[in-house]
Amino acid sequence: MTSSGSVGVVSPQTAHFAEPLTLKSGAVLPAYDLVYETYGTLNAQRDNAVLVCHALSGSHHVAGTYAGKPKSVGWWDNLVGPGKPLDTTKFFVIGVNNLGGCYGSTGPTSINPATGKPWGADFPFVTVEDWVAAQARLADLLGIERFAAVVGGSLGGMQALEWTLAFPDRVRHAAIIAAAPKLSAQNIAFNEVARQAIKSDPQFHGGHYYEHGVVPVNGLKLARMVGHITYLSDDAMGEKFGRKLRHGEHKYHWDVEFEIESYLRYQGDKFAGYFDANTYLLATKALDYFDPAFDYDGDLAAALARAKADFFVASFSTDWRFSPERSRELVFALIQNGLKVSYAELESTAGHDSFLLDDPQYHAVLRAWFDGIGV
Amino acid sequence: MTSSGSVGVVSPQTAHFAEPLTLKSGAVLPAYDLVYETYGTLNAQRDNAVLVCHALSGSHHVAGTYAGKPKSVGWWDNLVGPGKPLDTTKFFVIGVNNLGGCYGSTGPTSINPATGKPWGADFPFVTVEDWVAAQARLADLLGIERFAAVVGGSLGGMQALEWTLAFPDRVRHAAIIAAAPKLSAQNIAFNEVARQAIKSDPQFHGGHYYEHGVVPVNGLKLARMVGHITYLSDDAMGEKFGRKLRHGEHKYHWDVEFEIESYLRYQGDKFAGYFDANTYLLATKALDYFDPAFDYDGDLAAALARAKADFFVASFSTDWRFSPERSRELVFALIQNGLKVSYAELESTAGHDSFLLDDPQYHAVLRAWFDGIGV
Numbered sequence: 001m002t003s004s005g006s007v008g009v010v011s012p013q014t015a016h017f018a019e020p021l022t023l024k025s026g027a028v029l030p031a032y033d034l035v036y037e038t039y040g041t042l043n044a045q046r047d048n049a050v051l052v053c054h055a056l057s058g059s060h061h062v063a064g065t066y067a068g069k070p071k072s073v074g075w076w077d078n079l080v081g082p083g084k085p086l087d088t089t090k091f092f093v094i095g096v097n098n099l100g101g102c103y104g105s106t107g108p109t110s111i112n113p114a115t116g117k118p119w120g121a122d123f124p125f126v127t128v129e130d131w132v133a134a135q136a137r138l139a140d141l142l143g144i145e146r147f148a149a150v151v152g153g154s155l156g157g158m159q160a161l162e163w164t165l166a167f168p169d170r171v172r173h174a175a176i177i178a179a180a181p182k183l184s185a186q187n188i189a190f191n192e193v194a195r196q197a198i199k200s201d202p203q204f205h206g207g208h209y210y211e212h213g214v215v216p217v218n219g220l221k222l223a224r225m226v227g228h229i230t231y232l233s234d235d236a237m238g239e240k241f242g243r244k245l246r247h248g249e250h251k252y253h254w255d256v257e258f259e260i261e262s263y264l265r266y267q268g269d270k271f272a273g274y275f276d277a278n279t280y281l282l283a284t285k286a287l288d289y290f291d292p293a294f295d296y297d298g299d300l301a302a303a304l305a306r307a308k309a310d311f312f313v314a315s316f317s318t319d320w321r322f323s324p325e326r327s328r329e330l331v332f333a334l335i336q337n338g339l340k341v342s343y344a345e346l347e348s349t350a351g352h353d354s355f356l357l358d359d360p361q362y363h364a365v366l367r368a369w370f371d372g373i374g375v
Numbered sequence: 376m377t378s379s380g381s382v383g384v385v386s387p388q389t390a391h392f393a394e395p396l397t398l399k400s401g402a403v404l405p406a407y408d409l410v411y412e413t414y415g416t417l418n419a420q421r422d423n424a425v426l427v428c429h430a431l432s433g434s435h436h437v438a439g440t441y442a443g444k445p446k447s448v449g450w451w452d453n454l455v456g457p458g459k460p461l462d463t464t465k466f467f468v469i470g471v472n473n474l475g476g477c478y479g480s481t482g483p484t485s486i487n488p489a490t491g492k493p494w495g496a497d498f499p500f501v502t503v504e505d506w507v508a509a510q511a512r513l514a515d516l517l518g519i520e521r522f523a524a525v526v527g528g529s530l531g532g533m534q535a536l537e538w539t540l541a542f543p544d545r546v547r548h549a550a551i552i553a554a555a556p557k558l559s560a561q562n563i564a565f566n567e568v569a570r571q572a573i574k575s576d577p578q579f580h581g582g583h584y585y586e587h588g589v590v591p592v593n594g595l596k597l598a599r600m601v602g603h604i605t606y607l608s609d610d611a612m613g614e615k616f617g618r619k620l621r622h623g624e625h626k627y628h629w630d631v632e633f634e635i636e637s638y639l640r641y642q643g644d645k646f647a648g649y650f651d652a653n654t655y656l657l658a659t660k661a662l663d664y665f666d667p668a669f670d671y672d673g674d675l676a677a678a679l680a681r682a683k684a685d686f687f688v689a690s691f692s693t694d695w696r697f698s699p700e701r702s703r704e705l706v707f708a709l710i711q712n713g714l715k716v717s718y719a720e721l722e723s724t725a726g727h728d729s730f731l732l733d734d735p736q737y738h739a740v741l742r743a744w745f746d747g748i749g750v
Contacts, residue, residue, distance in 0.1 A: 025627035125627040185612035185635040186604060192636045193600045196643075199629070200593040202577055218575040225568045226601065229561060237560035243666065250664055252400035252500040254574070254656075257663065260560045261567045268571075281629075288633065289625055291618065 005081045007039040007088055010064035010074075012104065015141055021099075021134060024289075027124035030113060034138050035104030036060045036096040039080060040088035042144070048375035049144045050091045051135060052076060053152035053159035056227070056283045057275055059103040062095035063088075078358035085367035090375060091148060099134050100126040100282040108278030109210065119278075121207020126282055128155070128290045132162045136170070148373050149173040150309075153355035154322065155283065158290045161330070164307040165292055173373055175312040175366070178319055178355035180326035181300055181333070182291040187321065190230055191284040194223035198277045207278055220277045221268035228267050233318035233351030300333040310340040312369045314362065316354035317347050342369060380458045382414040385439035385449075387479065390516050396474075396509060399664075402499035405488060409513050410479030411435045411471040414455060415463035417519070423750035424519045425466045426510060427451060428527035428534035431602070431658045432650060434478040437470035438463075453733035460742035465750060466523060474509050475501040475657040483653030484585065494653075496582020501657055503530070503665045507537045511545070523748050524548040525684075528730035529697065530658065533665050536705070539682040540667055548748055550687040550741070553694055553730035555701035556675055556708070557666040562696065565605055566659040569598035573652045582653055595652045596643035603642050608693035608726030675708040685715040687744045689737065691729035692722050717744060 012035050021029045037060050042049060052062045054075070063074035063081055080086045080093055097105040100123060108123040115122075139147070150171050152160040157179025163171045183191070198204055201219030205212050229237075241260040256262040296302040311334050315327035324345050331343045344365045348354040354362070387410050396404045412435050417424060427437045429450070438455035441447040455461045455468055472480040475498060483498040490497075514522070525538040525546050532554025538546045558566070573579060576594030580587050604612075616635040631637040671677040686709050690702035699720050706718045719740045723729040729737070 025625075027627075182618065184609060185616040185618065185633070186607075186609045188618070188633050189600075189604045189612065189635050189639055192633075192639055193597060193604070195629075196593075196600065196640070197572065197597055200597070201575075218571075222568060222572055222575070222597065225564075225571065229564045229568070232561075234559060234561045237564065241560040243557065243560065243563070250400075252402075252664075254570075258560070258563050258567075260564050264564055264567055265571070289627075 005083045007064040007081050009067045010037050012037050023124050023130045024127040025125045032106035039063050039093040042092040048091050049147050050093045051147050051150045052095050053156035055154035055156045060095040060097040085363050098131045102276035102279040118210045127286050128158050128162045132166050146170050151175040153177040164309040168306050168308040171309045174309040177314045180322040181330045188288050193226050197222035216277045217272045220272040224271040225264045225268040230321045231352045235349050236351050301336040304333050304337050312342045314344040319352045321352040380456045382439040382456045384442050385412050387412050398499050398505045399502040400500045407481035414438050414468045417467040423466050424522050425468045426522050426525045427470050428531035430529040430531045435470040435472040460738050473506045477651035477654040493585045502661050503533050503537045507541050521545050526550040528552040539684040543681050543683040546684045549684045552689045555697040556705045563663050568601050572597035591652045592647045595647040599646035600639045600643040605696045606727045610693050610724050611726050676711040679708050687717045689719040694727045696727040
């Protein structure tokens, strides 16, 4: 255990899967790689593994840093580490970059064996169900029959939920944080704006921009700007930026007048500099499609009847992307099935992004929940 | 009075103003036209005039239809007409297209006398204050010293408020509906996304697209799509579209899967087909800049001290663009000044757009308020 409670320097690994994967859409992925990281040690009983599922723009790099890159801190480093709520002295924690991703797992930037060129827009649609199926194969490879827990926030929470449905006997506990059992029309609407922004960028070239040596920077920037608005609460934006002026007075120009404009442009530019547009498109579609109640005439309780895990559900008061009401809907359906559910509705000013922050109350309840998991 | 209660066939008029107008930014508009419509008759005392101010994408065409175009119904036709809440048998109602507009008043599509070419992006910034100043000159021209009422929803409501501050003695009553005394950071953020969408469209050509014979269709479409999400409530979208599928099943394609996608694309395309992108940009900036409390260290009550009108303020429960809280802030500041304020916080599922609809309760309170105005 380092003094900082960090898992320290980590490095990703790659697992190759030669067996074809039939996706929910019916398309078949002939072979694929998954990039993953692990923290802690798998115990002799192999019953202390925790899978951390990432959200829209996340990755397998959950905790720690890469050698020589002290700023390359994992996205949930405040949660995962020795002595942290998800304690790596107790648990063997795994982060996986999902299929269709842009951090090393097979995705649109990978070579399509049929053409010898990057998949680009021809990469098949991937769903939450497909991600979970691929993660299960990685679990097989690592010799993990049953996870102590599967954990995720936002789109990651949907994967945790799906694990309890696709593999009820392979998940003892599931934590579903700042998520929803399905997107609302408004959620889909924001995704659609993001997609149209990317697809209408002339540099998108129908999704085959790699071959043109360009990137649909403007579209991806706009998509991220819209996303950011939905990640932050109105309150948080008000507190952080309000109507703060860049120059202390109205300049009557098209450059930045208000600091919020500068923040959004910066976030958009930064994101467009490292994230892949096709991956972004695929991830928004995976979000849209997820709806476990779809095959049950919308009856969520019926859809969840096969789950066996013990659940932890958390929501945040100012999250308007996936409001507490959406978590309550999930909790209610789980309870209807006689499942054990701990539900924390947390006060927070930070909106949807709260799930990534180390709010003391939030981390305290998560810590207590992880402490209660026997290994 | 027609049987339908419509003002019937109307036609716009144009007023030319040769006297330069110094704008809030310091820029000077050498001369300009305002296009307007009137309904009803100005009485002998000239005390029954009501000015209706339009919102972001509205126009002077408030009520009635144009000859031979039965579908060209004014945007607030359900409110304005003989026997309607804003009764044209009692009032002389005026609608004006604002400066910078694209419906005939001088704006970016007009010829810049300095260059002989359309103003385009060189059209000066216009503010709510400038619009009101120009409207006052039109009132002078029409021989209206004092309005019985100035009325508006959303950005139009901001103009009604500004009237009571810029010309306290020229407004007896003001109706400020679904508005706010200033934009929040989140409001500005959505405007900024819309602007970046338009400005990053290669067809924008720095705002001089007219000369290139093109229109930044994609950018304007995206701007409108984002706007539409903020005009509708999450509830309204849920009720109207929910997760309704175009094909009854997931097709796993980039075409429309969910009806909400189709609706947004349609609204975006339609808007991009008739609205001017430069006007849209200017209107979002006018929204951003409006803040009567700015010169009063943010003290809204101090800013409103010079108002003398009787006020009607209305908000809608599901309006998350300008929530009831924002109207209450305004009401509170007006009451602090000892002004007469009628405030209606109305139940509605339709979000911000509620102000345009003919909800019976909403129209009943508006009718009662207009009935109480002596002429």
